[in-house]
Amino acid sequence: MFQDFLQFSFSGLTSGAIYALIALGFCVVNNTMGIVNFVQVDFVSLGGMLMFSALFALGLPMVPGLLLAVAGVGLVAMIxxxxxxxxxxxxxxLVLIFLTVGLSIILRGIIKLVWGKNRMALPPLTPDEPINILGATVLPQALWILLLTVVAIALLMWFFYRTPLGLSMRAVASNTTAAAVVGIPAGRIRLTSYAIAGALGGLAGVLVTPITTLNYDVGVLLGLKGFAAAILGGFGSFPGAILGGVGLGLLESLSAGYLSSAYKDVVAFAVLLLVLFVRPKGLLGK
Structure with missing residues (x-):
C-alpha cells in the first residue's frame, strides 16, 4: 500500500510541477497587465516544437537544444x-483578454503550418532507465522535471527580489499608478513579463513532451490545467500557483490510482470548484 501511494505521489508531483510552471506564467502576466494571457497554452506547444527542431533539424545536443527552445519561446512571447x-x-x-484568445488561435495555426499535424516524440533528457525509490519506480525524466522546476522557481524568486527589473515588476504589480508616477516604464515591464511567461511555458513544454506525445495543440489541455492551478492557488499569487499546481497534480494522480483514471479530471475540477465555493479567491489569494 505504501509503495502504491509513493508511486501515485511521484506521478502527481511530476504533473503538478508542469502545472505549476504554466500557472506561474499566467500569474506573471496577470500581475503586470491585469489580464489572463490565453496565449500561454500555445507557449507550451511551441516549446516542444522548438526543442524537436533543435534536436533533429539543427542536430544540437540536449542541453543547448533545451536552452535554445526556452529562449526561442521567450522571444516569440516578446513579439x-x-x-x-x-x-x-x-x-x-476584457478587450485585451479576447485579444489574447485571438493571438492564441493565430499562433496555434502558425505552429500547425510549420510543423504539421502529425504527432511526434521527443527523447528524454537522459537515458530512460527506471530508478527505484523506496519501492516506487520513477523515470529519470520525472526527476528532471522536478529538479528543473525547482531551479526555475528559485531563479524566478531571485529575479523578482534581487534585480532592479524584478523589483520594478513587483512595484507595478503592487500599485500600477504609483509605479507610473516614479517613472517605471510600463512597456518594458510588459515585454519582460511576456518573455518570462513564454520561457516558463516553453520549459514546461520541453520537459513534459518526452513523457507524452508532441502535437501542435498539446499545450491546450495542459494550459487549461495550469490555469485551473493558478485559480486554485489564488490567481496572481506565486506561492499559490506552486501550491495549486502540485495540489492539482496530486489530486489527479491519487484519484486515478485509487478510483479510476476516467475520473481523474472530474475529481480534480470538482475539488477546484469546492475550494472556490468556500474561498473564491483561491487558497492563498488576497
Missing amino acids: VERFGLRPARSDNH
Missing part, C-alpha cells in the same frame, strides 16, 4: 506582446 497586444488602442482588460 506577441510588442506587435500583438501593445498596438491595441484599449485599456479595457
